[in-house]
Amino acid sequence: MKAEADRVELDVHDHDYLKLALPHFVKWKDQYGGPFLYWYGPKPRLCIDNYELVKQILANKSGHFMKNDAHPTFLAMFGKGLVMVEGAGWVRHRRVLNPAFAMDKLKMMTRTMVSCAGCLIKTWEDQAANNKTREIEVELSKQFQELTADVISRTAFGSSYREGKQVFHAQKELQAIMVATFLNVQIPGFRYLPTKMNIRKWMLEKKLRNTLSEMIHRRVASKESGFGDDLLGVMLEACFTKEQGEEHDKLILSIDEIIDECKTFFFAGSISAPAAMASSFALALIALLVLAVSWIWEYVVVRLIWRPYAIAKMLRIQGIHGPPYKFLKGSNEEEKRLKEEAAGLVLDVHDHNFLPRIAPHYLKWRAQYGEPFVYWSGPKPRICIFDYEVARQILSSKSGHFVKNDAHPIVLELLGKGLVLVDGIDWVRHRRVINPAFAMDKIKMMTQTMVCCAQSMVKELEDLASMNKNREFEVDFDKPLQVLTADIISHTAFGSSYKLGMEAFHAQKELQTMAMASILSLQIPGFSYLPTKRNRRKWMLEKKLKSTLMHVINSRLASQGSGYGNDLLGLMLEACTATDKEGEEEQLSLTMDEIIHECKTFFFAGYETTSILLTWTVFLLSVYPEWQERLRKEVFREVGKDSPTGDNLNKFKEMTMVLLETLRLYGPALFMQRKPITDMTVGELRIPKDYAIYIASPFMHRDKKIWGDDADKFNPLRFENGANRAAKVPHALLAFSIGPRACIGQNFAMLEAKSVMATVLQKFSFALSPRYVHAPVDLLTLQPKFGLPVVLKLLDV
């Protein structure tokens, strides 16, 4: 019917365009009367034209009538902005946006509106003046569209209006895609397939997001000098509110929500959807063709060919060299080959330089091209930094210009958007909520739990040893240490709900194993949505993980009267609950999803790292028995046979030195990554926006210029005067990172490691089993490839 109506033209005095724009409504209304029902695919739509019914539905304040589900592309364009949000979310958004549309603010924008209109009129005037007849023909609807886009770019984004225009164009193209696909049959999952149209759509969505995100981050960074008088500025102003008695600003909308509101400004403010939808199928076909050509141009020519060569050239000019870029593969093949060659390398147990095993490509390229060098992960460049000063400037930067590099999708999936991965003002919000949980006095209170867990592991090992006449036995010690650290994090994070916490962690661990198994296999786009056996198991685990964590969190929230508890979750919820300004409602400054992500982060960031630190500490104390003995003496000197307390542990000086030296030589976290959100200069190095920077801390920890000639040796004494005096530069130990994004759990990890080591040293002596093979391996964290078999001997104490 629409195609037929498309061929009809109306007389200019005929304003009844319904037969053209909505011919199906006109026909069905005539045929079936009002209200009538029709079908959009399998979904029913009830059409109402009765004023009283309309009033009751639209004016209803119960919140029971919500917006209908939007078309996915429509959602991508609009985002979850004011037009789309519902319920409490809508109240929050509306509260932030209202001030931006107050009459006095709008009046201030009139000048911009008039000036934009003036520019258009001036263009017409100039064109008309060039004609003898002083008249011109213009395509008014197009020009008005341009005009409103101009007005909204300037009023919404002020001085950033040029970027605002880019947003407008990306949104317009997305709209064309929506029109072209609107009436197509929607095959479930089809939108996840990498068709040319979908790829273009994803690119546009990414561009839209990145441009808006950058603009917002810049505004937030320059917050001290005011947010500006444009819509974005007024919205950000209303978004940052200082609660009574609070030291810092509180953010009402998340950065994602602000981005969605910006999309809404544009869509609602400059384009009318019904007009767009009236476009013809012919237009859709042309759009498809244009999209295909532009996809080939943008994706193949620009991204895979031109950009890598341009980047390499720009870096060469700065004197940064590296292996040549190969189409699509980058340096992957050479990296893979070098790693395969190194995989069989076995080290002597006194040899702590494992770099030829885990990073042979870095060693080769550094020798060949110098420092820093650039290599290619597929078409993406990685600039590798070995210099302490450059690393310090990047990691310590507080401007918010260096953010975390895009995480591998698998890491993202596992970790969720928790503290480790969030950036910008979201990070500020998360960090503020989580900081109190890691305050020293709170962590000290957890020491008892840590020691208790360690004692029950030691008791089990003791029982095994007592079964042998010589009171010794061999064990793969990395395994009980893994179980122990999971036990500790379950207890300290979830207190009395630790059993449920443990269940959640087991689900997460299995998900992690599945993810690691697939990390190197070919990723077929869309494959993850197919109901294969593996995917179904994955979905089941994800569901279980989420529902278990939700259950734990909800029961805590429900028991608020008796306090949230002294475990990490309780302390986080405490900091998370803030009373609404108007007084009534209690609001969480993190959403339920964000709290769930933080719980996952506790486990992911806090469990494996600490179990690996313990594993390498046991390894080194086995290789250097004189240090094992020194630490045992220290433990007996400080606590005798008693259980250590938080205060005792802080007095373990030699233990601290050994742990720091272990972190230097065998730090669990290997390469830190960042990227600048805008072009940045660090020292003499100019780093263009979005280039990944890899900070090669395992190399830097062995730098003889910084650590002295014995940098490759195990020498805990270098930390005798504290971590900051151990090397020629302060903050040379990067194992917990430095700067604002340094590890929030470092005190927790150190206390945990001391609790466990003290408890083990009180009962056992240990030595490496002859089965031990020294082959450290990079599995996201640094691990002993063949585990840690040791002989444990029960002490006669």
Ligand code: HEM
């Ligand atoms: C030996 C043990 C640990 C090591 C070596 C370690 C290492 C690190 C490093 C290097 C970072 C910074 C990453 C970067 O800058 O890209 C980091 C961040 C972080 N760590 Fe740890 N970590 C350890 C234990 C823990 C524990 C026990 C927890 C929590 C229970 C934890 C939670 C976190 C969190 C939440 C962050 C992100 C902080 C932020 O971005 O604000 N870590 N850790």
